[in-house]
Amino acid sequence: MSELTVTESRAEEGTAVSEAAAPERRSVRRRSGLPRAVFLGLVAIFMLTPLYVLVVNAFKPQEEILANPFGLPVGALTTRYLSHALHNPQFNIVRGYAVTILFVVAVNVLSVALAGPVAYVIARSSRRRYRLLLLTFLAGTFIPGQVLVIPVVYVLKTLGLMGTIRGFVLFETALTLPFSVFLYAGYIGTIPPTLDQAAAVDGAGRLRTFWKIIFPLMRPVVATMVILNTFSVWNDFVNPQIILGPGSGLYTVTTGVYAAVSQYSTDYSVVFPTLLLAIAPLLVFFVVMQRHIISGLTAGATKG
Amino acid sequence: MNFVKRTKRAGDGAATLLMVVPATVVFVVMLVVPVGLAFYLSLTDWDGYSAQPKIIGGSNYTHLFSDPVMRHAAFVTLLVAVAGTAGMNLLGLGFALLVNGTSRINRFLRVVLFYPHVLSALVVGFLWSAILGTTGAVNSLLTAHGGSVLPFLSDPTWALITMIAVLVWAGFGVNVVLYLAGLQAVPRSLVEAARIDGATRWQVFRHVTLPALGPVVTVNIVLSLVTLLKTYDLVVSLTAGGPAGQTQTVAYLILWNSFHDNRLGFGSAQSVVLMIVTGILALVVTRMRRRGEMAVYS
Numbered sequence: 001m002s003e004l005t006v007t008e009s010r011a012e013e014g015t016a017v018s019e020a021a022a023p024e025r026r027s028v029r030r031r032s033g034l035p036r037a038v039f040l041g042l043v044a045i046f047m048l049t050p051l052y053v054l055v056v057n058a059f060k061p062q063e064e065i066l067a068n069p070f071g072l073p074v075g076a077l078t079t080r081y082l083s084h085a086l087h088n089p090q091f092n093i094v095r096g097y098a099v100t101i102l103f104v105v106a107v108n109v110l111s112v113a114l115a116g117p118v119a120y121v122i123a124r125s126s127r128r129r130y131r132l133l134l135l136t137f138l139a140g141t142f143i144p145g146q147v148l149v150i151p152v153v154y155v156l157k158t159l160g161l162m163g164t165i166r167g168f169v170l171f172e173t174a175l176t177l178p179f180s181v182f183l184y185a186g187y188i189g190t191i192p193p194t195l196d197q198a199a200a201v202d203g204a205g206r207l208r209t210f211w212k213i214i215f216p217l218m219r220p221v222v223a224t225m226v227i228l229n230t231f232s233v234w235n236d237f238v239n240p241q242i243i244l245g246p247g248s249g250l251y252t253v254t255t256g257v258y259a260a261v262s263q264y265s266t267d268y269s270v271v272f273p274t275l276l277l278a279i280a281p282l283l284v285f286f287v288v289m290q291r292h293i294i295s296g297l298t299a300g301a302t303k304g
Numbered sequence: 305m306n307f308v309k310r311t312k313r314a315g316d317g318a319a320t321l322l323m324v325v326p327a328t329v330v331f332v333v334m335l336v337v338p339v340g341l342a343f344y345l346s347l348t349d350w351d352g353y354s355a356q357p358k359i360i361g362g363s364n365y366t367h368l369f370s371d372p373v374m375r376h377a378a379f380v381t382l383l384v385a386v387a388g389t390a391g392m393n394l395l396g397l398g399f400a401l402l403v404n405g406t407s408r409i410n411r412f413l414r415v416v417l418f419y420p421h422v423l424s425a426l427v428v429g430f431l432w433s434a435i436l437g438t439t440g441a442v443n444s445l446l447t448a449h450g451g452s453v454l455p456f457l458s459d460p461t462w463a464l465i466t467m468i469a470v471l472v473w474a475g476f477g478v479n480v481v482l483y484l485a486g487l488q489a490v491p492r493s494l495v496e497a498a499r500i501d502g503a504t505r506w507q508v509f510r511h512v513t514l515p516a517l518g519p520v521v522t523v524n525i526v527l528s529l530v531t532l533l534k535t536y537d538l539v540v541s542l543t544a545g546g547p548a549g550q551t552q553t554v555a556y557l558i559l560w561n562s563f564h565d566n567r568l569g570f571g572s573a574q575s576v577v578l579m580i581v582t583g584i585l586a587l588v589v590t591r592m593r594r595r596g597e598m599a600v601y602s
Contacts, residue, residue, distance in 0.1 A: 043417075150562050174331060237426045
């Protein structure tokens with residue numbers, strides 16, 4: 001609690017100058033008294049407790065977890081169970097990381113390579129057929145993923161891609177296309193077309209103009225999509241579970257956690273270390289880039 | 305000159321095709337065709353293996369509406385969606401008002417409220433079941449201090465409430481961020497004018513801030529509803545549908561019927577119904593909200 005008060009007072013120091021400048025800030029400040037600080041502090045503790053339990057218990061043996069789940073016995077902490085989880089025969093988590101990162105990279109690269117050019121053509125053309133195409137992609141953002149799993153299995157089986165990495169990556173990429181095209185086309189619309197004309201005068205074709213001139217300017221919006229796609233591929237459970245199937249031996253981090261944890265759900269010396277290993281990379285990524293990630297994921301949430 | 309120009313344009317046409325066709329093909333084959341197929345498969349007895357599923361007409365649908373398991377799942381899903389939407393939006397708006405501002409503590413709190421959304425629902429469910437399960441952290445603590453075990457996940461009613469609470473815990477951070485964005489767009493001058501006219505804080509909120517937030521509220525409600533209606537991962541990891549199938553949602557049944565019982569035709573019918581109900585609910589909420597917004601302004 002004392003740590004919180006320190007941060008609070010430091011935060012107030014930081015805003016002292018602007019408060020003097022803006023009188024309405026004072027009313028805000030009056031409200032932010034002790035009760036508010038205490039309440040928000042309690043809420044923060046409630047939100048963070050599960051994470052604390054997860055991290056602390058990943059370093060404790062089963063008896064210690066059962067006897068004192070919230071305790072932090074500094075002397076008794078051990079990385080033994082973490083390393084057990086790393087070498088779990090049920091689920092090789094290092095391989096899970098590799099597979100997941102492969103999927104994340106493949107989906108992101110393919111998604112940008114497909115959605116970028118088509119968004120460029122749509123944004124730079126006033127033709128009716130391209131406006132219709134944009135509307136079709138837009139309608140795609142309303143398709144609920146749950147409805148798709150069953151018929152996609154049918155499509156992938158027909159194409160001979162069921163249970164393959166190619167089929168999975170193709171489907172995950174397709175899921176990213178509607179929103180990507182929509183975002184990219186909107187963004188390209190704000191880039192002056194005079195840039196394209198200058199490139200055309202210099203003899204560059206359309207493809208070259210897009211990749212060399214326009215694409216480098218799209219960095220912010222591509223970053224948003226990459227964040228969004230990375231989290232949705234990493235956290236996806238249904239699609240890899242069904243399309244890759246347990247029989248293929250290909251586990252992403254998320255389907256691997258399911259395979260490793262559901263069988264031992266009361267052996268907490270397996271549960272906590274496995275869960276910690278599954279979320280650690282994402283949490284680090286989140287803490288480092290939180291502002292971009294919050295705005296990126298929120299943009300993705302509103303796509304409906 | 306004319307010739308050069310024409311080949312250049314033809315080359316451009318080819319380039320344009322190259323830019324448009326691949327994305328369109330992937331989109332159509334993987335998203336548009338499956339939506340149509342979902343309707344077709346819902347009229348068949350497809351088991352996931354046969355290449356030529358037999359068409360059995362509407363019997364999947366009649367079966368579905370008379371199935372008591374399905375009815376209970378529909379009830380659970382609606383309850384989760386409505387209660388969860390209420391919780392997420394009350395907390396979302398409330399905390400948006402509390403952490404509005406750029407001080408360091410506000411920024412820290414926003415991160416703390418948002419972080420569960422970064423974790424997969426599967427991990428969130430396993431984590432909370434390790435905390436609230438019969439031998440979980442909370443119950444270990446209770447029994448160690450002479451208390452008795454609380455049935456967070458082992459009693460049907462408790463399990464439902466726990467599930468809704470965990471869904472809200474994991475999801476309302478998004479609502480906070482969306483409401484915060486909405487609050488930035490509320491005209492400062494309106495709020496100040498009301499304050500100068502002697503309005504209390506509550507009056508300002510009720511008659512200035514809330515009406516100005518109208519569209520944002522609609523977006524948030526629809527978003528929460530649509531997300532919660534397809535709750536699946538968390539059911540798998542938190543309760544596995546139990547105890548005794550009492551927390552099975554529609555999405556859980558769809559995947560269970562399809563991939564555990566190999567009744568993908570039946571599952572398709574369920575998912576078609578879920579899609580239509582979701583669409584109707586989203587539309588109804590948007591309509592109702594629009595009428596409400598008009599009433600406020602008229």
